[in-house]
Amino acid sequence: xxxxxxxxxxxxxxxxxxxSASDLLRSSMNGVNGVPLKTLxxxxxxxxxxxxxxxxxxxxxKKHEYPWPQDPDPNVKGGxxxxxxxxxxxxxxxxxxxxxxxxxxxxxQKKIIDVxxxxxxxxxxxxxxxxxxxxxxxxxxxxxxxxxxxxxxxNIARHPNRPTFLDHxxxxxDKFVELHGDRAGYDDPAVVTGIGTIDGRxxxxxxxxxxxxxxxxxQRNFGMPTPHGYRKALRMMYYADHxxxxxxxxxxxxxxxxxxxxxxxxxxxAIAHNLRTMFGLKVPIVSIVMGEGGSGGALAIGxxxxxxxxxxxxxxVASPEACAAILWKTAKASPKAAEKLKITANELCKxxxxxxxIPEPLGGAHADPQWTSMQIKNAILDSMDELEKMGTExxxxxRMLKFxxxxxxxxxxxxxxxxxxxxxxxEEPRPGLISDKALQGEVxxxxxxxxxxxxxxxxxxxxxxxxxxxQREINYEFxxxxxxxxxEEKLSKMREEFAKAENEQLTPSQIKNLENLKNEFxxxxxxxxxxxxxxxxxxxxxxxxxxxxxxxxxxxxxxLKAKVNEKFKEVLEKPTLKQNIENIKAEIxxxxxxxxxxxxxELKEKVLEVREQVESEFVNAxxxxxxxxxxxxxxxxxxxxxxxxxxLNAEINQIIQDVIESTPDLKNKIEILKLEIVKDKNxxxxxxxxxxxxLQQQIKQGVADVMSFAAVKDKxxxxxxxxxxxxxxxxxxxxxxxxxxx
Amino acid sequence: MNLCEQCGxxxxxxxxxxxxxxxxxxxxxxxDEDMVSLDPIEFHSEEEPYKNRVDSYQxxxxxxxxxxxxxxxxxxxxxAIAVMDFQFMGGSIGSVVGEKFTRLIEYATKEFLPxxxxxxxGGARMQEGSLSLMQIAxxxxxxxxxxxxxxxxxxxxxxxxxxxxxxxSFGMLGDIIIAEPNAYxxxxxxxxIEQTLNKTVPDGSQAVEYLFQKGLFDLIVPRNPLxxxxxxxxxxxxxxxxxxx
Numbered sequence: 001x002x003x004x005x006x007x008x009x010x011x012x013x014x015x016x017x018x019x020s021a022s023d024l025l026r027s028s029m030n031g032v033n034g035v036p037l038k039t040l041x042x043x044x045x046x047x048x049x050x051x052x053x054x055x056x057x058x059x060x061x062k063k064h065e066y067p068w069p070q071d072p073d074p075n076v077k078g079g080x081x082x083x084x085x086x087x088x089x090x091x092x093x094x095x096x097x098x099x100x101x102x103x104x105x106x107x108x109q110k111k112i113i114d115v116x117x118x119x120x121x122x123x124x125x126x127x128x129x130x131x132x133x134x135x136x137x138x139x140x141x142x143x144x145x146x147x148x149x150x151x152x153x154x155n156i157a158r159h160p161n162r163p164t165f166l167d168h169x170x171x172x173x174d175k176f177v178e179l180h181g182d183r184a185g186y187d188d189p190a191v192v193t194g195i196g197t198i199d200g201r202x203x204x205x206x207x208x209x210x211x212x213x214x215x216x217x218x219q220r221n222f223g224m225p226t227p228h229g230y231r232k233a234l235r236m237m238y239y240a241d242h243x244x245x246x247x248x249x250x251x252x253x254x255x256x257x258x259x260x261x262x263x264x265x266x267x268x269x270a271i272a273h274n275l276r277t278m279f280g281l282k283v284p285i286v287s288i289v290m291g292e293g294g295s296g297g298a299l300a301i302g303x304x305x306x307x308x309x310x311x312x313x314x315x316x317v318a319s320p321e322a323c324a325a326i327l328w329k330t331a332k333a334s335p336k337a338a339e340k341l342k343i344t345a346n347e348l349c350k351x352x353x354x355x356x357x358i359p360e361p362l363g364g365a366h367a368d369p370q371w372t373s374m375q376i377k378n379a380i381l382d383s384m385d386e387l388e389k390m391g392t393e394x395x396x397x398x399r400m401l402k403f404x405x406x407x408x409x410x411x412x413x414x415x416x417x418x419x420x421x422x423x424x425x426x427e428e429p430r431p432g433l434i435s436d437k438a439l440q441g442e443v444x445x446x447x448x449x450x451x452x453x454x455x456x457x458x459x460x461x462x463x464x465x466x467x468x469x470x471q472r473e474i475n476y477e478f479x480x481x482x483x484x485x486x487x488e489e490k491l492s493k494m495r496e497e498f499a500k501a502e503n504e505q506l507t508p509s510q511i512k513n514l515e516n517l518k519n520e521f522x523x524x525x526x527x528x529x530x531x532x533x534x535x536x537x538x539x540x541x542x543x544x545x546x547x548x549x550x551x552x553x554x555x556x557x558x559x560l561k562a563k564v565n566e567k568f569k570e571v572l573e574k575p576t577l578k579q580n581i582e583n584i585k586a587e588i589x590x591x592x593x594x595x596x597x598x599x600x601x602e603l604k605e606k607v608l609e610v611r612e613q614v615e616s617e618f619v620n621a622x623x624x625x626x627x628x629x630x631x632x633x634x635x636x637x638x639x640x641x642x643x644x645x646x647x648l649n650a651e652i653n654q655i656i657q658d659v660i661e662s663t664p665d666l667k668n669k670i671e672i673l674k675l676e677i678v679k680d681k682n683x684x685x686x687x688x689x690x691x692x693x694x695l696q697q698q699i700k701q702g703v704a705d706v707m708s709f710a711a712v713k714d715k716x717x718x719x720x721x722x723x724x725x726x727x728x729x730x731x732x733x734x735x736x737x738x739x740x741x742x
Numbered sequence: 743m744n745l746c747e748q749c750g751x752x753x754x755x756x757x758x759x760x761x762x763x764x765x766x767x768x769x770x771x772x773x774d775e776d777m778v779s780l781d782p783i784e785f786h787s788e789e790e791p792y793k794n795r796v797d798s799y800q801x802x803x804x805x806x807x808x809x810x811x812x813x814x815x816x817x818x819x820x821x822a823i824a825v826m827d828f829q830f831m832g833g834s835i836g837s838v839v840g841e842k843f844t845r846l847i848e849y850a851t852k853e854f855l856p857x858x859x860x861x862x863x864g865g866a867r868m869q870e871g872s873l874s875l876m877q878i879a880x881x882x883x884x885x886x887x888x889x890x891x892x893x894x895x896x897x898x899x900x901x902x903x904x905x906x907x908x909x910x911s912f913g914m915l916g917d918i919i920i921a922e923p924n925a926y927x928x929x930x931x932x933x934x935i936e937q938t939l940n941k942t943v944p945d946g947s948q949a950v951e952y953l954f955q956k957g958l959f960d961l962i963v964p965r966n967p968l969x970x971x972x973x974x975x976x977x978x979x980x981x982x983x984x985x986x987x
Contacts, residue, residue, distance in 0.1 A: 258930030258938045260947055264956040268909030268929040275882035276915055280890055295866070295875060296910040296929075303879050317866050317875040322934075327868065341871045342783045351783070353872050400883050404844070406876040407837035408782030423758060423775065423805055 078170070081177040087166045090212055094161045101152050105144065108137045145362045148312070150338040154320060156312040157292045158254075161366040163373070165192055165207035165250045168290065171373035172380075173198055176205070179239075181232065188229030190221045190257070191301075193236040195245060198377060201384070204240035206233050206301060207250030210291070223291075224257035230270035230300050237274075240283055246388070247285045248380055249301040254319065255294030271300040278303035284387035284395060286380060288358070289313040289345075290365070305399050306383045307353065309345035310372070311360040315353070316343040353406060356383075447543070474537050490517055574617060580610045669699050743965050752924050752965060754902060757810050757827035760860055764969055765814035765823065772812040774845060779807070779838045785869040792869045796831070803829045807838045808863070811846040813855070817973035818983025822850035825860040828903070832864035835907050839867075840877025843912070847884040856895040856981050857888065858972065861913045865906025865931075878911040885915055895979045897972065900950075900959070902926050918975060919959040920968075925950045927958075 067086035074080045098106050112133045119126040148156070156162070169176055176196030181187045193206040208225065211217030240247050256267055278285065278301075287304035293315035309315065318326075323341060324333040348354040358379045361368040390398060494517065497510060572578065584606060673695040743763065744753040755763075761770060778796070785792045800806060808830040813822055824846050826833050843859070850857045866874035888894055898916040902925035909929045913919075921927065928948040935943050946952055954962055963971050973983075 256929070258934045260935060260939075260943065263929060263935075263948060264953070266914070266956075266958050269914040269958065271910040271929075272882065272912070272914040275879055275911055276886050276889075279883040279886040296878070296907065299875060299879060300910075303882075315872055317872055318868050323868050340783075340785050341868070343872065347783075348872060351871075351873065353876055400887075403876055403880045403883050406880060407841050407873055408780050408870075409777050409838040409841055410780050413776065423772065423810055 078173075079175050081175050082170075085166075085176070085178055087170070087178075094212065097160050099152070099155050099159065101144070101155075105137065105140055108133065108140060112137060141362055145364075149335065150314070150341075150344050151320065151335040153312045153344050154292065154314050154338055156364045157314050159364060159366055161212075162291060163365055163369040164212060165209045165252060165290070167212075167369060168250065168373045168376055169194075169196065169205055169207075171370060172377040173205075174200070179236065182228050182235055184228070184231060186226070186228040188221075188226055188232055189219055190223055190225040190253070191229030191233055193232060198380065201381075202245055203380075203384075204236060204245035204247045205250070206236055206247070207290075208253040208298075208301075210252060221257060223253045224255060225253065225297060226257050226262050227265040227267050227270035230256075230267075230274050233301050234270075234274050234277060237277060237281055241281045244283060246283050246384055247281070247304075248384075249285065249287045249304065251287060251289045251293045251298045251302050251315075252291030253294050253297050254292060256297030256300075271296050274300040275303055279396070279399060282392045282395065284384060284390075285399070286383045286387070288376060288379070289315050289354075290376070292316070292319075294319065303399070303403070305387050305395065305402065306355045308356045308358055308379055308383065309348065309354045310358050310365060310376075311345055312364055313345055314338075314343045315345075315348055316341055351406075355402075471541065474541060572614070580613065584610050669695055673699065745965060750923075750964070752902070752922050754828060754862070755965075756829065757805070757825040757860075760825050761810065761812075761814070761823070763965070764858070764972070765816060765821075766818070769815035770812055771814065772810060773849070774811060774842050775806065777807065777838045777842060779836050779870070781869075782837060782873055783869075783871045785871065795869070799831050803827070805830050807842065808833050808835070809839050809842055811842045813849075815984070816858075816969065816976070819973065819976050819981050820853075820855055820984065821858055821976070822846055822853075822855045823858045823860075826862045826908075828862040828864070831867065833862050834864055834867035835874055835877055836867040836870045837873050837877060840874070840880050843877075843881045844884045847881070847888050850894065851884075851888045851892055854892070854894060856897070856976055856979070858897050858899065859912060859916075860899045860901060861904045861908045862901045863904060863906065863908040865908070874907070878907045882911050882915070885912055889915070889917070895976065895981065897975065899963075899968075900925055900927055903928075905929070905931055914958075918961065920961045920963050920971075921950045921954070921959045923950060923962055923964055927953060 065086075067088070068083040072080060072083040076082060112130060115126050115130055115133060118124075119130070173196040176194055178192060178194040180193075190208060191206065192209045193204070195202065195204050197203070208223045209220050210223035211220045237247065239245075256262070256271065258267075285304040285306075287302045287307045289298070289302075289307070289309040290313055291310075292313070293299075293302065295317050298315065316323075318341075320334040320338040320341065320343070321331045324337040325331050327333075327337065342348070342351065345354060345357045349357060356379065358372075358375050360375075361371050365372040387395065387398075494510075494514065572581070587606070676691050676695065744755040744759070745751065746753065778800075781792045790798075805827055809824055809826045811822075811824040813820065815821070816823075824843060826839075847857065849855075866878065868874070885896070889896060896916050897918050897920060898913050900913055900919065900921040902922065904913055904925065905928045909927060926948055927950055930938075932943050932948065950959075950962060953959070961971075977983075
């Protein structure tokens, strides 16, 4: 009796007039616009109105098609996860499609079937015919599929029945669950990503998905991803990197989707971002091209440690049709284009772009999908085994190097200058712009070069260039200084005057002005602001010029050195000399003494003799070849002199000792001196120092008196005379002089 | 500066002119000038073999390849700069171009220089096949090291036209992307889009101004103040001129 017509829910059943409080409560609590039944009831309810039907109408809810059955069975292959995927085997078997070049095979096949039918019908025995036909068929099949032209392979790669990404994945994985969405607006159906396990090992899978029939193809956009798809892949890559899943990607796309919406969403940027990110992922990545790989759209998930290709897969930068249209102006030339572009797996392996080829069954992957999937699985596991042995650094480096070495070019050979006409050439830098540090660096480099060259005896470098550069810099600095000092005006005025001077003779007044100016400049130079820089550059210039002269001298010295060495060798080879040398050597060995000073006198003299012979021969040879010897490095006399000097020193010391001993006065003084020094060490004081000094003076005087002692004096003078014989000898006996060459 | 005097329309500019415009005089040091392409996949189309084609372009334009790379100073700041030239085979990317870019980026990484790349390209060079495609990956790999590991500063300048492989790699990977007015920037060319969609593309749908509204670049900078803008950006990122004490 209460018709609450506004509310969508009405109750069926007959209502008695007695509405209890609980009824009312219930009805208003049910979310109905609370028109209490009571009030309505009070209004118009008459008695005895029975049979009122209150009907419940359920709101129309959209019926979603979910991939899971009513009752998901956890024991099915692939576990619970497989119920989440809408990708189920096709209901109808795909129609067999024959490609152009397979026609002869199909004819053979038809013939076999005809013969068999005839055999069945007529009952005659055609078995040998059948067998021969079968053999021919097998042979033809093998021949055809081992010699496929590139364009034929392209057609197989685009075959409508070719197994797709999800086909392969469900064949090879134990468990697989697809993950969706780029979390930024769309879930691209053309790119499928997910995680799963192969033989218990977990991986992240992603790839392009084409459809298996026309309806699916449209839904999947023919495998051409939009920026959303690439961003989904990027998100998954970060995810895999974060959680440590090795990545396996499957490439099968004609290219990225080319439409206005994609352009606006940043198709290029999405691909670029993917490319850059893939080089930073710390997990191993393996890419498998299972169909066609279309340029950038394929490369966006294809920067891997290993790129494998199925036997009939192709990977191109521009599709053969597009290439033919551009280069030959007609799409009919695509077979030629396909061949020239080198897009098949074989060719790419040769170019080292692809790392391996996965075999396909005869007839293409669509002939035996299971077998193909097993091959892919083995290839994945093998590559991953290899890659997982590497550490993170090595993995990143391996990926970088794989791409770094791709490319064919030539360099180092000089290029025809007329081909470089328009290229911006290197210019000489303006002075004042080079930083001090750079200059110092260059100077140091040059110095190092010279030092190194000394060892390897080859100097050829650009000292002159550097000197010029430095000189320019210094000029610039000078002019800057002049400007700063305010002399610039006067300088320029002088310059004008001199230019006007006709016969180039300066008047005395002009000369005087010039002198004054020069003095002024020199005096005030130190106050100029860039004086420091100027000085620094001047010092660099000095260093360089020194280095230059050294280098030049060295250059001259080198060939002469070589010559001298040569001559010496020649001389040694002379028969007589050689004999003498051999004799001497034998004697030395016999006497068993190695040090020249310990030879007995006889041996010494013999050695000296031989030495002199060698020297004279040597000098002769040198003079004959035009080398003028002015002084000799006389080593034995050297050592003899040294010995004599030592002897003399010893004698003198001895005499001094004797004198000191004999003169008690001196002896006392020395004792006192010793004491004082000890005292001084322990407690230095001015007094003790003075005492030490005076004592020293006295002792020296005493010894000097002794020196006038005759014997020592004689010996001393004798030694001096001997030393003076050898020209250019310092009294300390050191002599090393380079012979001066004419 | 190749601007229309009447309306200020930005016309195409050759690479040498652009270097002169951007780099202080007397500081340009080119790199790898002598790299030329071989014919790595022996691509012989009937009209002329690839090598001859390269040769004829070299003589015609006076450049050895589609890009000039080098080091210079921009308002006193040392920069590594690469300028692409559309006149040489449509600015297409081949093995040599990829290698030059990669070497420049590696040099800039080592010397901590900021990087500028002026992009003007038609895409990847078809005559070098998949090798050209891999150059894009090579450059992106070098850029990864430059940007993510060393955190240096990279500015691509997109000029007219920038299409294909460049947009799909280093052109869109900059820290600050600068585009020139009236430039044509796309990933897929106009013809390809028309073929895919079977309808004509309205004019201006791939022009800089339109794409700017869709959020693809940071700035549109005309040619006149470009050098100063770059110098300011470098200084904001703590790259200072040398003679500033």
